[in-house]
Amino acid sequence: MSLLCACFSFPSPQAFLPLLKKAAQGSPGSGLSCSKAAIVNMSSIAGSIKEMYLWEAAHCVAYRCSKAAQNMLTRCQSMGYREHGILCVGLHPGWVQTDMGNAAGYTAPLTVDASVGGMLKVLSNLSEKDSGAFLDWEGNVVAW
Numbered sequence: 001m002s003l004l005c006a007c008f009s010f011p012s013p014q015a016f017l018p019l020l021k022k023a024a025q026g027s028p029g030s031g032l033s034c035s036k037a038a039i040v041n042m043s044s045i046a047g048s049i050k051e052m053y054l055w056e057a058a059h060c061v062a063y064r065c066s067k068a069a070q071n072m073l074t075r076c077q078s079m080g081y082r083e084h085g086i087l088c089v090g091l092h093p094g095w096v097q098t099d100m101g102n103a104a105g106y107t108a109p110l111t112v113d114a115s116v117g118g119m120l121k122v123l124s125n126l127s128e129k130d131s132g133a134f135l136d137w138e139g140n141v142v143a144w
Contacts, residue, residue: 024086031127048142079132087126090135093119122138
């Protein structure tokens with residue numbers, strides 16, 4: 001699995017669509033997977049309407065709303081790009097020890113290495129059944 005990480009605005013997947021289609025069509029096997037073509041949106045459990053994770057610690061309303069919108073984008077992409085052989089998934093990296101994760105006097109429990117290692121393992125095991133899903137770094141389904 002080759003990995004390209006980048007931060008782009010929402011129109012970017014459309015700009016990359018010809019390359020994603022070509023990758024999906026040129027890859028052996030059937031079904032969807034990250035080894036063929038995939039869009040992986042980095043989300044957060046903070047965008048889960050059901051969970052309202054850590055509301056008491058940090059309201060972060062704008063951040064929560066942006067992640068909830070991104071989760072909808074992931075579902076829409078999965079439906080729109082499935083016919084082209086492109087897997088789409090949203091990933092919550094966990095509460096990670098970064099500047100953001102350790103803000104407001106808290107220490108996040110998860111190291112960057114553990115988060116990234118977990119996400120890479122999840123990505124390597126994704127299949128057609130996972131397209132449109134919202135998963136965490138351990139592969140668990142996160143509630144919308």
